[in-house]
Every structure is written in C-alpha cells, then in structure tokens.
Amino acid sequence: MNTDVVTKKAPSVSEKVLKNGLKVLVKEDHRAPIAVVQVWYRIGTSYEHEGITGLSHALEHMMFKGTESRKSGEFEVILSRIGAENNAFTSQDYTAYYEVLAAEHVETALELEGDRMRGLVLDKAEFEKEIEVVKEERRMRTDDNPNSVMREQFNAVAYLNNPYRAPVIGWMEDLDNMNLDDLKDWYAKWYAPNNATLVVAGDVEPEKIFALAEKYFGHHESMKLPEVKPRTEIPQIGPREIVIKAPAKVERLMMGFKTPGMISAKQGKVEKWEPYALDMLASILDGGSSARFSKNLVRGQEIAAGASAGYMGYGRMPQLFMISGVPATGVKIEDLRKALMAEIETMKTSLVTQEELDRVKAQVLASEIYQRDSVEHMATTIGALESTGLGWQLMDEYEKNILAVTAEQVQQVAKKYLNEDQMTFARLDPQSLEAGGNK
Incomplete structure (x- = not known):
C-alpha cells in the first residue's frame, strides 16, 4: 500500500484520500458496462458574499473553455468522439462536473477533469461572451418566470443572514459588475484537490480508479483554503x-x-x-x-x-x-x-x-x-x-x-x-x- 494515502473500506463505497487531500469515492455496479465520473467542489452560492453572487455559477460556465494544454472546445470534442454525455451544475453548497460514458473510457474523463482542476485558462474575450450567456439564462429562467421570481423574492425575505437568501445564478447587478479577475481569484482559492471529491460509479474496480486518480490528480498540490465563517440564520421572532x-x-x-x-x-x-x-x-x-x-x-x-x-x-x-x-x-x-x-x-x-x-x-x-x-x-x-x-x-x-x-x-x-x-x-x-x- 502506498504510504502517501489514507485508505478506508466500507460496505457500499470504497474510499481513499490522496496525499493532496482529494477524496476518491468508488461505487461498484457491474450490471451494465457504463460509468459515471463526477468531480465535486465544495463551493457554491452560500460561500459568496454580497456583490459577487453568481460567481460560482459563472465559473462553472468557464470551466468548459480552454486549459493550458487544450484549446477552448477541445474538451467537448474529445468526449463527443467517445459518445460521452457531460455537463455540470451549481447549487448553494457545491459545484459539480460529470461525464456518463462507457466504462472503458473512464480514464479519458479522469484525465480531462484532472487537467481543468488547476489548469484552466480564463480568457477575457471568452468571459465577456459567456457572462452574456449567463445573463440571458437568468432572464429566461427567472426574470420571465413568475414562479421563479416569487421563489427568489421569497428566499430573500425568509433569510436575513443565511447566504441561502441569494439566488444561485446571482443578482443581475452582480452579473453586470462581474469581471475576469473575480473568476480568477475564485478559481485559485477554491478549485483545489483538498476542496474536492471525485466520485466514480458503475462498472469499475476501485483499485484501478484509485491508481488513475493518483495519476491525473495526485500531482496537484493541496491549497490553504479560505476560512469559512459561520453564517447560521438568526432566530426568527415573528411571521x-x-x-x-x-x-x-x-x-x-x-x-x-x-x-x-x-x-x-x-x-x-x-x-x-x-x-x-x-x-x-x-x-x-x-x-x-x-x-x-x-x-x-x-x-x-x-x-x-x-x-x-x-x-x-x-x-x-x-x-x-x-x-x-x-x-x-x-x-x-x-x-x-x-x-x-x-x-x-x-x-x-x-x-x-x-x-x-x-x-x-x-x-x-x-x-x-x-x-x-x-x-x-x-x-x-x-x-x-x-x-x-x-x-x-x-x-x-x-x-x-x-x-x-x-x-x-x-x-x-x-x-x-x-x-x-x-x-x-x-x-x-x-x-x-x-x-x-x-x-
């Protein structure tokens, strides 16, 4: 057994934590020759403060652009060639990226995810185009949807100091004033192996996944993460x-x-x-x-x-x-x-x-x-x-x-x-x- 890892074994999930802090969780299911690869970062809207709402979601969009070793768009081309489905989602508590693909191509997904964990290139021209896509998404899903408007306004009143009061997509004013340096700072702070969990489920063998995780993620250094202050909602004292x-x-x-x-x-x-x-x-x-x-x-x-x-x-x-x-x-x-x-x-x-x-x-x-x-x-x-x-x-x-x-x-x-x-x-x-x- 490698001396640079801590291993645990559980009935339903195999777990290993790499030396750099990346947690790897493997759920075996051999009923079909498919696999799901997911990388979860413990960063979402509830980590943001006033003025930067929507930053986690905007960064999610930019994660599909180029890296130091791949041009923008190459990520999608590689996955489409092997018939993989891929996407991402941001919530209040996390941002996750995933691929669903034939189990034989798991290594490809792990290589791509390992590359963009620390190698993302945030380009000004790409950002200026993508932030407009995010704004349009907000207009369509929230501003033009009365039920979404209602829920957004409701959350802002229900919570006083709990960060769940802010919408995941962000307030439009914050999107209007977001800049590339904001994203670079957010990416540098939070997209680190010790702030992430790699989940692989399907027709896979844990030890092989652990070895691949070490190969494609193990070289990333752990980072000193920002202190997360408690922001528990204060007691409500009336309707x-x-x-x-x-x-x-x-x-x-x-x-x-x-x-x-x-x-x-x-x-x-x-x-x-x-x-x-x-x-x-x-x-x-x-x-x-x-x-x-x-x-x-x-x-x-x-x-x-x-x-x-x-x-x-x-x-x-x-x-x-x-x-x-x-x-x-x-x-x-x-x-x-x-x-x-x-x-x-x-x-x-x-x-x-x-x-x-x-x-x-x-x-x-x-x-x-x-x-x-x-x-x-x-x-x-x-x-x-x-x-x-x-x-x-x-x-x-x-x-x-x-x-x-x-x-x-x-x-x-x-x-x-x-x-x-x-x-x-x-x-x-x-x-x-x-x-x-x-x-």
Whole structure:
C-alpha cells in the first residue's frame, strides 16, 4: 500500500484520500458496462458574499473553455468522439462536473477533469461572451418566470443572514459588475484537490480508479483554503409576509417554516430522528393521491387546484419546510391559506394513523430503491452528501432511520417547527402585461 494515502473500506463505497487531500469515492455496479465520473467542489452560492453572487455559477460556465494544454472546445470534442454525455451544475453548497460514458473510457474523463482542476485558462474575450450567456439564462429562467421570481423574492425575505437568501445564478447587478479577475481569484482559492471529491460509479474496480486518480490528480498540490465563517440564520421572532406582483395567470402562495437540517442532527443540535420525522411529515401532507392535501383540499373541499409540501434537509446549513398552493377557481387565496394552516394544526393535535405511516414508509422506500437502480443517481447522492458535510454514509442509514419514525415523533416536529412565528408567507399577485407588468 502506498504510504502517501489514507485508505478506508466500507460496505457500499470504497474510499481513499490522496496525499493532496482529494477524496476518491468508488461505487461498484457491474450490471451494465457504463460509468459515471463526477468531480465535486465544495463551493457554491452560500460561500459568496454580497456583490459577487453568481460567481460560482459563472465559473462553472468557464470551466468548459480552454486549459493550458487544450484549446477552448477541445474538451467537448474529445468526449463527443467517445459518445460521452457531460455537463455540470451549481447549487448553494457545491459545484459539480460529470461525464456518463462507457466504462472503458473512464480514464479519458479522469484525465480531462484532472487537467481543468488547476489548469484552466480564463480568457477575457471568452468571459465577456459567456457572462452574456449567463445573463440571458437568468432572464429566461427567472426574470420571465413568475414562479421563479416569487421563489427568489421569497428566499430573500425568509433569510436575513443565511447566504441561502441569494439566488444561485446571482443578482443581475452582480452579473453586470462581474469581471475576469473575480473568476480568477475564485478559481485559485477554491478549485483545489483538498476542496474536492471525485466520485466514480458503475462498472469499475476501485483499485484501478484509485491508481488513475493518483495519476491525473495526485500531482496537484493541496491549497490553504479560505476560512469559512459561520453564517447560521438568526432566530426568527415573528411571521414575515411578502406580496409579489408579476405577470402571471393565477394566484399562488408559498409558506416556509424554519426547520433543522440533517446537519443539525449530525452536530447534535437536535435529536437525530427529527429530520426524518420532518421528511415523513412532508410525505403525509403531500405524498400522492392518498396524502392529506390531495385528499382533503383538492378532492374533498375542492379549495385547492394544487397543494404541495416539501422538506429540504440536506444542505450544509438548516433550510425550510415548504408548503405551496394554488387556489381552485373562485377561491380566495386567504381561504386557501387558512385551509392549509388547518391541516397543519391537525397534525399538531392528532396523531397520524398507522395506515398513513405504513403507506408513506412504503412509498419512500420504493422511491429510494427505484432511484438506486440508477448509477448516475447513486453517484450524485454520494457526491452531494459528501460535499455538504453530511458524509456519504448517511445514504446507508436512511432506510433504517425512516422506518423508525413514529406517529408521536411526527406530531412533535409539527408542534415544534410549524408555527407562524417561524413562518415566511408569500403571495403572487398576478399582473397583466397590458396593465404594465414588469416583464
């Protein structure tokens, strides 16, 4: 065994940390001769500060340009010749790059990713063209989409000091004022082996992947990373409300409650079972046609055209328990709000039935089993958990922890977290284009 690495072995994932700090995780799946290669950098919008929002996402775009050894566009040509699919995505907590390809071509993907980890050439002319592409993406996906505008405005009000308040794509003013030096600085600071995780899943052998990782990434030096200051959201001391006026056809509402995340449980700030109980609570309210929102509000009272609930517990910081709804024709938005809050109140005062618990657990597990049938999904789960500080091992604990949730625990988290003093409420007030909507 090499003396310059630390090795670990686990039941479902093989792990090795190179001397330079790069963590390599390999998930074997020999059912088909394909593989997924992903490189995850622990840098996203939540690491940015005011004035530079969207920087992580803009850099993601530039990562497909030239390197010191390859011209711009050559990356795509090489991968297209071997029939590989490739792309990237940026979130609040990380930026990830991936290739899906025949397993025999894994080395090609690793060579390319190793090259652009530290060898990117950031060209002024390329940047000036690409930042306009990013701005147009923002106009199409957010500015011209009332639901996206609503969510963006909602986040900015729901959070005061938590960096999740900023949009991943960035505020337009920040994009207008972004320059090449900003990207060069961001790349130099964060794109380092000790700030990255390499995930390879599929028809591969761990020891061969470890050797290739050493070959193509091992020569990169570890970097002294910037100190990341804690920016945990301050306690909310009363309800917040916002009205968004935007061109749209229908009214809708959105409610978010401050809740702990999986990271809170890992840090011992809340009971370990609480995030799983919140996950179950969301599925009881909105988990198919038998769930309470659908059964009681859409079909029963016919007060909602649609209603949904979701728990976001997998970030590197605590997030929100979200509820949204669209009123049925002729129903006032305030009446829908009252009906949704009444459903929440019922969760606090009455235990859910064993039948509901069994149904949701069966649904959750069926979904989990189905998703694990996808090599790409497995790789993404591993990378996301690792990049948010939760650790890929959580993937193996999920089924056991969900099955252990009780009706009493579901009631406890409803009482503890779904109250109006921890709620932000948003209403979309549709505006017509003729009336001077801001499209």
